[in-house]
Amino acid sequence: MKESLGNVKSSIRTTSGRLCITVLGSSAVGKTALTVQYLTSRFIGDYYSGTDMTYHHSFPYMGGSLKTNVDILDISRPHDNDVQEEDEMLLSLDTEKCNAFLVVYSLTNSKSFDRARQILSRLPFNSPKYLVANQLDLQHRRQVTRVEGQAVADEFGCPFDEFSAAESFYKDYPTQNQCGVKIVFQKLIRQLISSSHILPYPRMIRFSAFSKILGALVTKTRHAANNNNNKVQKSLSNTRKTSLSSCSDRSSNSSGNNSIGSVDSIAVLTPEMSLLHIGSNSSHLLYGVKSKPISIARLKSPINYPSSQNASI
Numbered sequence: 001m002k003e004s005l006g007n008v009k010s011s012i013r014t015t016s017g018r019l020c021i022t023v024l025g026s027s028a029v030g031k032t033a034l035t036v037q038y039l040t041s042r043f044i045g046d047y048y049s050g051t052d053m054t055y056h057h058s059f060p061y062m063g064g065s066l067k068t069n070v071d072i073l074d075i076s077r078p079h080d081n082d083v084q085e086e087d088e089m090l091l092s093l094d095t096e097k098c099n100a101f102l103v104v105y106s107l108t109n110s111k112s113f114d115r116a117r118q119i120l121s122r123l124p125f126n127s128p129k130y131l132v133a134n135q136l137d138l139q140h141r142r143q144v145t146r147v148e149g150q151a152v153a154d155e156f157g158c159p160f161d162e163f164s165a166a167e168s169f170y171k172d173y174p175t176q177n178q179c180g181v182k183i184v185f186q187k188l189i190r191q192l193i194s195s196s197h198i199l200p201y202p203r204m205i206r207f208s209a210f211s212k213i214l215g216a217l218v219t220k221t222r223h224a225a226n227n228n229n230n231k232v233q234k235s236l237s238n239t240r241k242t243s244l245s246s247c248s249d250r251s252s253n254s255s256g257n258n259s260i261g262s263v264d265s266i267a268v269l270t271p272e273m274s275l276l277h278i279g280s281n282s283s284h285l286l287y288g289v290k291s292k293p294i295s296i297a298r299l300k301s302p303i304n305y306p307s308s309q310n311a312s313i
């Protein structure tokens, strides 16, 4: 499968709903080797170059309880002479889309270093990026110093490191960077996750963890209820994250209870919940809708739900 840059360009633009990391750099600097090493932990020394590839990757996070789909675009550069098409593609990137960039050069090739600098200058300012010098195992052929690489990374405000995609291949090569490539990709993906608006909110919270938070909340709210003569307490605030804390503060003010940090966690973790009943004997309901305020209210009389309905997300 060989895609032209034009196809790559359109695929970069249409990755809505998926995170995307694009690997860029001059020809034969090891873009494919680094990508393959991240995905398979292997160095494949001999494979067909000159082909643009998209790797679909499922990235686990939050201890493996959540996953997100990531496309890794490995853009091949068989002809370094023709950079114009690639430049146009880079300059036309949609800054709203969720893209991160891994810019690679070979420390044995100063031209590839110059090109890496050019590429960085054309990338969207706010996109997560990482500059990587590859082929560290070929120190004896080094043309670009680490200091020079770091200086360019500093200029564009991105992290920098030197690696060898082949390090695991050459047995006598020190393996301190064995996980380095993985860390680079993981950092970029995490940055994308935290800056992304396209991800669904986490829904698959492990029930054990979730029930612990609920337990803490029930205890605190019951305590507050015992000391409070008001029949109903409502509190709404404009921001999702602070709304729950503020309403808890109100109910706790009269009781002298203050801290309710775990409640804030619920508000962040479950913003899409429509109704959340806290314990069958509790007279409190916690409810909220995505992007709308979350409130907590004490009911006149408890509702008896079957235990299986205690928490629905």
Ligand SMILES: Nc1nc2c(ncn2[C@@H]2O[C@H](COP(=O)(O)OP(=O)(O)OP(=O)(O)O)[C@@H](O)[C@H]2O)c(=O)[nH]1
Pocket (backbone or CB within 6 Å): 025, 026, 027, 028, 029, 030, 031, 032, 033, 034, 044, 045, 046, 049, 050, 051, 075, 076, 077, 078, 134, 135, 136, 137, 138, 163, 164, 165, 166, 167
């Ligand atoms: N010694 C050494 N060789 C490497 C390393 N990384 C890649 N290579 C070799 O360099 C050559 C080019 O690697 P690729 O991964 O195909 O480079 P690319 O940047 O994807 O190249 P294009 O597809 O032409 O753009 C291959 O023969 C690899 O085996 C490395 O860290 N050390």
